[in-house]
Amino acid sequence: MGPYVALFIAFGVVYTILKCVRIVPQKQAFIVERLGKYHCTLDAGLHLLVPIIDRVSYKHTLKEQAIDVPPQQCITRDNITVEVDGILYLQVMDPAKASYGIGNYLFATTQLAQTTMRSEMGKIELDKSFEERTIVNMAIVEAVDKASDPWGVKVTRYEIKNITPPQSIRDAMEKQMRAEREKRALIAESEGDRQAKINRAEGDKQEAIAKSEGEKLKRINEAQGRAQEILLVAEAQANGIRQVASAVSSEGGLAAVNVQLGQQYLNEFGKLAKVNNTMIIPADLANVAGILKAATSVIKEVKP
Numbered sequence: 001m002g003p004y005v006a007l008f009i010a011f012g013v014v015y016t017i018l019k020c021v022r023i024v025p026q027k028q029a030f031i032v033e034r035l036g037k038y039h040c041t042l043d044a045g046l047h048l049l050v051p052i053i054d055r056v057s058y059k060h061t062l063k064e065q066a067i068d069v070p071p072q073q074c075i076t077r078d079n080i081t082v083e084v085d086g087i088l089y090l091q092v093m094d095p096a097k098a099s100y101g102i103g104n105y106l107f108a109t110t111q112l113a114q115t116t117m118r119s120e121m122g123k124i125e126l127d128k129s130f131e132e133r134t135i136v137n138m139a140i141v142e143a144v145d146k147a148s149d150p151w152g153v154k155v156t157r158y159e160i161k162n163i164t165p166p167q168s169i170r171d172a173m174e175k176q177m178r179a180e181r182e183k184r185a186l187i188a189e190s191e192g193d194r195q196a197k198i199n200r201a202e203g204d205k206q207e208a209i210a211k212s213e214g215e216k217l218k219r220i221n222e223a224q225g226r227a228q229e230i231l232l233v234a235e236a237q238a239n240g241i242r243q244v245a246s247a248v249s250s251e252g253g254l255a256a257v258n259v260q261l262g263q264q265y266l267n268e269f270g271k272l273a274k275v276n277n278t279m280i281i282p283a284d285l286a287n288v289a290g291i292l293k294a295a296t297s298v299i300k301e302v303k304p
Helices: 003-020 095-100 105-121 133-151 167-249 253-275 288-302
Strands: 021-024 028-034 037-042 045-048 054-061 065-075 081-092 153-164
Touching: 003 021, 021 028, 028 095, 037 095, 054 095, 065 105, 065 153, 081 105, 081 133, 095 133, 105 133, 105 153, 133 153
Parallel strands: none
Antiparallel strands: 021 045, 028 037, 028 054, 065 081, 081 153
């Protein structure tokens, strides 16, 4: 046996050993066929295969996968054409079904997501498409997950990335948003002016109340002052009258009263002569003593 034959045999042995030993990485699954028929699914770890009879036909990752759904043209309920794209998240749950249930589950789920997207976008109007993304996403996930169940694939979620309307629609939407902002600005300005007027009116009201309260207190104080003044004057007059009465009742008081009355009589008569050109003279002017006597008799009658 020549060296080439030995080398060939050694190579064949190594190749056979390599074909018999399979190491499956974590979160992956290998589909093994025996004589062209499904035999088993290899999980993560070391496995031995029967040479020539067994072979690995499919390899699947069990991780959640994110698939970019290409942009597509959709017509909304109000006949506006928009361009929509998104991301589809799925995970292989049954590697055997994913191998034999469909030829390419990635392509199939992508196409199903696009057709479902067109159907869902046709149910809503353009103005609501932006605010109802969550509803559309849930509808796509439900439809695609139901259809992909025989493929051994679980659709976890779908997210719309962009909704792009035509340029003319974007211009109209921008004008609408600008008008809406101007409207809100005018409303805010009018609300501020209304609040300012209310505040000024409230301030004027409080000012008027404060002024009236002050005027009320002022008048009360003035009335109390006048009452106190009248009371003090009355008390002073009463004290003066009592002192005069006491003086008249004392010894020599009556004579002093006669002198005082006579003096006042003469003073007032002199003033009358200075002020008026025409003067009325009493008939008994010469009898001043009689006048003083009459006044004294009055005082005697008043005295207790």
